[in-house]
Amino acid sequence: MASLPKANFAFHERRRDTDHESFLAHKGFRWLKIATALMLVVVVSYFLVDVEPRHNGGSWYGYTLGTIGLLLILWLSLLGVRKRKMTEKYFSLKGWTSAHVYLGLALIVIGTWHTGFQLGWNVHTLAWALMMLVILSGLYGIVVYSVLPRSLSNNRREMTREQMVEGLDALDRQLETAAQPLDRDLSDAVITALDQDAFKAGVIARLTGRYPRCATRKALRAFDGTGGNEAADKVRSLLSRRQAQLEQIRRHMKYKALLEVWLFVHIPATILLIAALTAHVVSVFYYW
Amino acid sequence: MSAAARAAALGMPHILIEKTDHLSDTIYKYQKGKHVMATPSNLVLRSDIDFDAGKREFILDTWDTQIADQSVNVKLNAEVVEITGETGNFTLKLKGGEEIRAEAVVMAIGTQGNPNKLRCPGADLPLIQYQLDDPGEYYDEHITVVGSGDAGIENALGLAADAAQGNVVTILNRSADFARAKKANVALLEEAEKEGRLIVRRETEPAEVRESELVLNTRDGQEAIRCDRIIARTGSQPPRGFVEAVGIEFTSDDRAAFPKLTPSFETTKNGVHVIGALAGYPLIKHCMNQGYDVIEFLNGNTDLKPADEPILAEKFASLPGNRSVEEWLETFRSNIVILQELSPLQMRELMLDSTARAYRKGERIFERNAPGSSMFAIAEGSVSVEVNPNDSSVTVPIEQGSIFGEVGLVSGRRRGATIHAAEDTVCVEFTRGAALKLLATAPSANRAVNRISIERQLLQMFGSGLTSDDVAELVETAEVQDKHAGEVVIKEGADDKDIYIVRRGSMIVEKNLGGHEVFLSYLPAGSYFGEMAVIDGSARTATVKAAIKSEVVRFPGEAFVALLDRKPQIRERALRDMKDRREVNSFIESQKHSFGGAVDLYSKTAQFLVDNGIGEATDVLLIDETLCVGCDNCEKACADSHEGLSRLDREAGRTYAHLHVPTSCRHCEHPHCMADCPPNAIKRGPDGEVFIDDTCIGCGNCQRNCPYGVIRLDAKPPPKPSLLSWLLFGRGPGPGEAPYKWRKKKAEEAGTEQAKLAIKCDMCSGIDGGPACVRACPTGAAIRVAPEKFLTFTKLVQEDAD
Missing domain, CATH: 3.50.50.60 (FAD/NAD(P)-binding domain)
Structure with missing residues (x-):
């Protein structure tokens, strides 16, 4: 039916990224393959290498794994810098994330096998425990990153945050005018709803999207049984639209919170981990 | 003054x-x-x-x-x-x-x-006014405001502001949305509409003005409303x-x-x-x-040379023959076909935006695939075109007075061939803006350029071995047609036998399968279509319609068949193209039976993308919202790569099936923003990117002309403290675009006044790593695509299923 004009696709494809793969699938799961291979090598060599009296962090094998693990942790923590540093040379943050995820998971094996399964109540095990905390919080991150974006997108319904808030403001202005002819108690309920800071709530409310003290909902309840009164009907319909708008914003905040909350564990724990690792390494060499 | x-x-x-x-x-x-x-x-x-x-x-x-x-x-x-x-x-x-x-x-x-008058009967009745000085002076009137710009909206809001005045205010808008007005104004208007303070009539225009009555053309027919006063704010001329x-x-x-x-x-x-x-x-x-x-x-000072004289003299200084500016202008005007109807003043202005150069015999003027959107005209001498990329000895001459390089002008594409001077030659090079202005003001120039460009497009499309004599018959019978968005060019099942070339814009191919229009493929500018029916005599197998406002060149099928009969290698090529298309068609048809849903999704997603400007794009940023976590790292990276201002708005824009088209430049095939740039600062760069250079004067025309709202006007912010000092000591606003307040404060401290200039995506040209938005996306949600590659079944559906 037709012919396409000649275009230099190879050239443009290099500048674009039409791969359209998620960070998990990046380059055909390249980093999953590398991480799996790494873990296999560690597990298999663990049984092949004979360390007397038993595997421990202080053997040459333990030192090797420990060094790999330490360097890996330092490199993995650099993702935070890479993400914020826009250099001119080519790099793919998606590639970095992919490597971060899979190599980070490989640390479970590298770190644990480095201990020789000797855990106790000391600074060494503290480092291991912090590492596991970082990895587990990261695992949560992987899960929410793959599950929640759809919900975030569906809930937005093509609106930006700004438009959502503007929508709410517009409803508020209409409510203020519409509530003028109402009785004292009804208009009081509306005023309370309008005066309340609808988004001020604790961590739980933010993460669950449930706001039990929502004055708009209470105001709506106050309008039960006012059917037939034209002014009251108008305010009720405005209130329920306000309620719906609030819920959309709160859901948006909830998804964003769920997508970000783990970083509040992941990042501080990483910093603690690096501190504990320093203590671990220094003490090991000090008491050599 | x-x-x-x-x-x-x-x-x-x-x-x-x-x-x-x-x-x-x-x-x-x-x-x-x-x-x-x-x-x-x-x-x-x-x-x-x-x-x-x-x-x-x-x-x-x-x-x-x-x-x-x-x-x-x-x-x-x-x-x-x-x-x-x-x-x-x-x-x-x-x-x-x-x-x-x-x-x-x-x-x-x-x-x-000089305000535009209403274009309908009764337009000179006294109830129409073109200005509103004080909205407070009218009481108890039925007032209709015509015009959907800011002026109209502000007038309507002003008239309806105080309910005590008792005015019934109606505002008319010819289209469905208020695209020309500021967002804030539109929001206020819609709010006022909801509250019932005024009446907004969309897709409505005045049909006739009568004494105290206005007849309207609405979407569903005519309707008369009471009207005591009309305020017309439909721009000026x-x-x-x-x-x-x-x-x-x-x-x-x-x-x-x-x-x-x-x-x-x-x-x-x-x-x-x-x-x-x-x-x-x-x-x-x-x-x-x-x-x-x-x-x-x-005052009688006839010797006064215009102020541009030294500029022109400098431009012509390198030309041989020691002629004066006036002599050169006259040489150009008389020798170059397309300039013959211009006045000396027009010549001067044209030459201000153009350059003239002498080339020695054999000197290269431009090379195949080089970027460039300017057009050349031969004032003296002639040039030769290397038509075969593999054999530089095959050349076609272009004679004195003719033009070349016009392809870049029409489509903004790279040069199609290398051109050398065949003898000592003087050429005039017109910038894109100057050339377009010339074509718009001189009809004879337009006709000449049209004819030449059709002939050359044919030669280029069907490859080597053709001469202009071979296609002369086609060019003679060619007809340029404008197609508005959505207009059907070929109807499935019809038995007409014309073939078409997409000259500008793009087409979509659809087929009716089981009662639904199913999207088959996308044809960018430079494609030809309609040859199937011509070659095998069958009825049209699919519908082809314009994705956006387009220009097609129509040729009668017989002339094409005659060409195929004379040139077997072209027949072969056409048959090969045809076979490929058939395979795609039958593949999608077969999918329809087994995976109806997938074909539906494909069809609808493709239509959604076309509706959002992908039909005229050359390179567009898309966001897969199944992957986007909303971190806005794309925006931050954009700001940090370009003087601290982001050129994209991730959240804004439309979404379909989790495919989001953010507010970001599509690098249109025929950029709307280029249309009306006084200093001609908007250009197409070497990688196909449309960019604004530093001659921008901040007039905002491009911002108003862009249908996708991707251009912003802002002052270049002062430099931020380094990333490290932010990370360690919390100095400065951190990565990404600094908040407006911070920028303003710092600019005031520095005491430098920065003009607000137009900024838009330049596809990160000049940055080795390529587009920062894509590189900085941690999850792979941000992708940049070319429509002809992306609007395919595999990209839209199969990959998604993986």
Whole structure:
């Protein structure tokens, strides 16, 4: 039916990224393959290498794994810098994330096998425990990153945050005018709803999207049984639209919170981990 | 004003007539504090009044003081309604009956202040007014506002603001949305509509104005509403009626045409002169220089060379033969076919935006695949075109007077062939903007370029081995057709036998499967279609319609068949193309039975993308919202890669099936933003990117012309503290675009005034790593795609299923 004009696709494809793969699938799961291979090598060599009296962090094998693990942790923590540093040379943050995820998971094996399964109540095990905390919080991150974006997108319904808030403001202005002819108690309920800071709530409310003290909902309840009164009907319909708008914003905040909350564990724990690792390494060499 | 100052300096009796109660109305109407630019910077200012880039207030102040100091005779609040008489004895009648006599008249009235009238019967009834001074003075009236721009909306809101006035206000909008108005205004209007304070009628226009009644053309038919007053705010136009009434002829009937002028700015009405925007020179510096020049001419200084003379002299300095500027202009005009109808003034202006160069025999003029959107014309000599990329010895000559390089002009694409000078040659190179202006103002030039470009497109499309004689029959019968978005070019099942080339815009191919239109494929500019029915004589197998406003070239099928009969290698090529298409079609048809849902999704997603401008895009940012976590790292990376301002808005824009089209430049095949750029600062770069260079004057035309809202005007922010000092000590605003407050505070501290200039995505040209938005996406949600590669079944559906 037709012919396409000649275009230099190879050239443009290099500048674009039409791969359209998620960070998990990046380059055909390249980093999953590398991480799996790494873990296999560690597990298999663990049984092949004979360390007397038993595997421990202080053997040459333990030192090797420990060094790999330490360097890996330092490199993995650099993702935070890479993400914020826009250099001119080519790099793919998606590639970095992919490597971060899979190599980070490989640390479970590298770190644990480095201990020789000797855990106790000391600074060494503290480092291991912090590492596991970082990895587990990261695992949560992987899960929410793959599950929640759809919900975030569906809930937005093509609106930006700004438009959502503007929508709410517009409803508020209409409510203020519409509530003028109402009785004292009804208009009081509306005023309370309008005066309340609808988004001020604790961590739980933010993460669950449930706001039990929502004055708009209470105001709506106050309008039960006012059917037939034209002014009251108008305010009720405005209130329920306000309620719906609030819920959309709160859901948006909830998804964003769920997508970000783990970083509040992941990042501080990483910093603690690096501190504990320093203590671990220094003490090991000090008491050599 | 510049003219009056010159006259004052020369001691000529003069009067400066101004309609409003202040001078420099155009600049006066700028918003407060606006930074006014002084371009073109290479043009010297020749005026008794100073002008340099600066704040609106400063310029107005300077001018007012200097006009007063130089004892210029100014008459404010005077509107000329009629000019009669002959050269040496004119009578200017003012509103209010006063008359002024003059020997000569200089018109520098610009193009503003002349509102568009309603185009319907009854448009001159007294209930229509074109301005609203005080909305508070009308009570208990039915008022209709016509116009969907900011002026119309603001008027309507003002009239409806106080319910106690008892006005019933209706605002009409010809289209469904208020695209030309500011968002804030539209929001206020919609809110007022919801509250019932005023009535908004969309897709409605006036059909007839009667006494106290207005007949409307609505989407569903005609309807009459009560109406006591109409406020028409539908923009303004050059006051052509007034100018023509004076006896001045225009170059053509085109709405955008300018008056015919001699080199001394005299119109066809002897003694009346036109300068400035009305003469086609919108830049302030041009206008001021012309004001000076025209008075010098009137004073008998005929030797005065225009202010652009040194610029042109420098341009022509390297040309052989030691000819004067005027001689060169005349050589160009008489030798180059497309320039033959131009006036000397037009020639001068055209050459200001163009360059002339001499090439030695054998010298390369440009190379295949090189970027470039300029057009060349051969003033003296001839050139040869290497038509075969693999064999540089195969060449086709282009003779003196003809043009080349016009393909880049029409489509903004790279050069299709290498061109050498066949002998010692002088060529004129027109920038894209200058060439387009030429085509728009000179119909003969347009026809000539059209014919040549169709012939060359054919030759290029069907590859080597063809000569212009082979396609002569096709070119002869070719017809350029405009197609509006959605217009069907070929209907499935029909038995017409024409073939088409997409000249600009793009097409989508659809097929009716089981009662649904299913999207088959996308055809960008430069494709041909319709040959299947011609070759095998069958009925049309699919519908082809314009994705966006497009231009196609139609050829009768017989001429094409005749060509195929003469050239077996082209037949082979066509058959091969046809086979490929058939395979795609039958693949999608077979999928339809097994995976109806997938085909549906594909069809709808493709349609969604086309609706959102992908149909005219060359490279567009998409966001897969199944992957996007909303971290806005794309925006931050964009800001950090480009002077601290983000050129994309991730959240804004439409979404379908989790595929989001953010507010970001699509790098249109035919960019709307390029259409009306006074300094011609918008260009297409080497990688196909549309970018704005540093000659931008911040006028905002591109922002208004972009249908996708991707251009913003903002001042370059001051530098931020380094990333490390932010990470460790919390200094500065951190990565990404700094908040407005921070930028403003820092700029004030630094004490540097920065003009607000237009900024938009440049596809990170010049940055080795490529587009920062894509590189900085941690999850792979941001992708950049070319429509012809992305609008395929595999990309849209199968990959998604993986």
